[in-house]
Amino acid sequence: MQTPLRRYLLAGSVFVLAACSSVSVKTDYDQSVAFAQYRSYTLAPSTEAVGLSPSSEAALSATLRNQLAARGVEEVGENGDLHIVRHISTKEKLSINQSSAGGPYRYGAWAGGPQYTDVSQYTEGTLILDFVDSKTRKLVFRGIASGTVGDPEANAAKIKEAVEKIVANYPHPHTGQ
Known part of the structure; x- marks a missing residue:
């Protein structure tokens, strides 16, 4: 039997692990499409x-090559x-964070303490991967990933993470899920 404290700790650790991800991903696909028909792909040149x-x-x-090959798409x-x-x-x-000198528990003299505002600017990058049926020209799957842009090495790692997460949501060709 799990105690309430143990459940809260477990839920909290799951939340912390989810928050550690540096890339957020959303996907959508046409559920009427039989994905088993797709055995190959072409990566269109960027315009x-x-x-x-x-x-x-x-x-x-x-x-893309590695993740899709694992799903039978070459x-x-x-x-x-x-x-x-x-x-x-x-x-x-822009990211704006406000805090006070007294922290979240303000007592006595700290109750009216000074407020601090931290403003930071950053660049958010978005990668959209559209999977288009080459015969019908119909969009069948879309993945959207967003994350903070950094140096080239960090960006490459985030692109890898984004593509892995997007393809993980690509419907399996044999089950459609």
Whole structure:
């Protein structure tokens, strides 16, 4: 039997592990599509004004190749069953955090203590992977990943994480789930 404290600790540790992820991902797909028909893909060249660095581009290609191959979908030169189209964007963001000198438990003289505001600026990057049926030109699966942009090495690691999470949600060709 689990005690309430043990349940709270377990739930808290799951929350902390989820919060450690550096990339958030959302996916959606057409549930009427039989994904077993897709055995190959072509990675469409990027036409975006904002492109990926060489290390991030390599991470995206290699991770897609490995993750989709594990699902029975192989990369081909030009005539894949799917065209994977990537869209990349960045946006400048502000993070504003307020705190007081007394912390969350303000007693006595600390109750009216000074307030501190910490403002930081960062760049958020978004990667969208669209999986398009090459015959019908219909979008069948979309993955959207967002994370903080950093140095090229960190960005490549985040691209890898993003692609892994997106492809993990790609419907399995044999079960459709």
